[in-house]
Amino acid sequence: MAEVIAAASETAAAIARIAAEPASVAERAEQMLELLRRVVPCEAASISVRDPERQGRFALAATGEVAALHAYYESREGDAEMDRLGLNRPTPPLLLADLAVPAAETLAWQEYLWPAGFGGSVGVGLFTRDGRHVGHLTALTESASRPTVVDRDLLGAVTGLMAHAIDRMRTIRAAAGLVRDAAAGAVLTRGGNVGPLPGLPTHRVLAPGSLALAEAAERLDAGDAYAVFLHPAPGSDSDAGALLKVSVLDCDEGPDHLRGVVLVSPPPDLRGMSHRELQVLGLVLEDWPDERIAQALGTTTKEVADCVHRSMDLLDAPSRTGLVIRALREGLFLPRRTVTAA
Missing domain, CATH: 3.30.450 (Beta-Lactamase)
Structure with missing residues (x-):
């Protein structure tokens, strides 16, 4: 037990360092997989994110032969099955034997993982402290005797930190x-x-x-x-x-x-620009000619031209093109859809 606690403590400290690095989420996920394979031996592993809009999981990082696992993740049937198995809810890590139904009755093992040569697994959803589902970790082994209960419990001690790292x-x-x-x-x-x-x-x-x-x-x-x-x-x-x-x-x-x-x-600071000038600028940014702008605003082409020239003075723009650049840079315009919906 002391060895397990020590391993969990060392792993947690290493993941905390990874989480603090100025790296991309994918890079942090790769580093965590490299670390975890040393403490939870496996032939393949993956950290994925769940996309609720596409109803699937998509890989952030992976190691080993994970094509079958990812094919399952990216399928709507796979996402629905993981939901039925409770894997879209916060739970401790689950070994193959911990699943709510026998592995032989799951799509994952019948059609994907056993045919790919795997015999054991441990998986866990990665949830933040405020309950957001940010990812999923799965480790796969060829032997049905691994991962072990010790491996499962070690992962359980660090999944919160892993979720924080890829959030x-x-x-x-x-x-x-x-x-x-x-x-x-x-x-x-x-x-x-x-x-x-x-x-x-x-x-x-x-x-x-x-x-x-x-x-x-x-x-x-x-x-x-x-x-x-x-x-x-x-x-x-x-x-x-x-x-x-x-x-x-x-x-x-x-x-x-x-x-x-x-x-x-x-x-x-609107730089002294009027509401009408901001409206005109929004349509100038769309490359509308003065005649079309005047028609959209219910005014004359002379007023539009006057607005453009005054805006050039207020923004110190040397040309109409320069006016567009400065208005975009400073956000000093009302967009077309706002103007035409008024």
């Missing part, structure tokens, strides 16, 4: 911290859904289906690593009311469903 929300929260005046935020997924950003409240402009989220998704689709724009504050007059700053950060790292973070802040 992408840590990176996302750190990125969000770069926008120091952010007062609210949300996480945008690949499927267009929105979720909470731990540490910040949500906001009405970040509600599902909102114009702000649609603009954020468009900016991410365009390949922007960072974007900033203005948005009318809820309940304000869309033609002259209060404005908010919306920042978008690309966090698309790894195979999971998390795509970006959207943050809401008080408005920046």
Whole structure:
């Protein structure tokens, strides 16, 4: 028992060091697998993340012949079976003998793992302290006598640390911290859904289906690593009311469903620009001609031209192209979908 406790303590300390390194989630997962194979001998192992939108698990890191395991993970049937077996809920690590049903009755072993030559396994969901399911660890052996109860219990002592090491929300929260005046935020997924950003409240402009989220998704689709724009504050007059700053950060790292973070802040210094000038700029950024802008805003081409020239003076832009660059950089514009929806 003393040896097990010592091994668990050493392993925990090593994983804590890996978690603290300035590396990608995938790199930390690879380091943890290398470490674990030394203390839990196995022929193959994998750390995967679960994507609830695609209903499957996708590899972060792997070692050994894991093709059969990953094929099972990526199937909808496999995800549904793991849910039935309780593997999508926080549980201690499970050996093959610990499963709720005999292995012979599972899709995993009948169609994937036994045909691939494996005889034993230990697996565990990786959950953060606040209950988020961030991944899954599986170790496979050729022998049915391994892994052992000792191996299982050693893994049970470090799974919380492993979850912390591969928790992408840590990176996302750190990125969000770069926008120091952010007062609210949300996480945008690949499927267009929105979720909470731990540490910040949500906001009405970040509600599902909102114009702000649609603009954020468009900016991410365009390949922007960072974007900033203005948005009318809820309940304000869309033609002259209060404005908010919306920042978008690309966090698309790894195979999971998390795509970006959207943050809401008080408005920046508008540099003396009027609401109408900010509307015009949003349409200039779309490369609309003055005639089309005037028609969309119900005004004249002269007013549009005057707005453009005044904006150039206020932003110290030498040309219309320079005006676009500076407006994008400083986020001093109201996006097209906000303007045309007004």
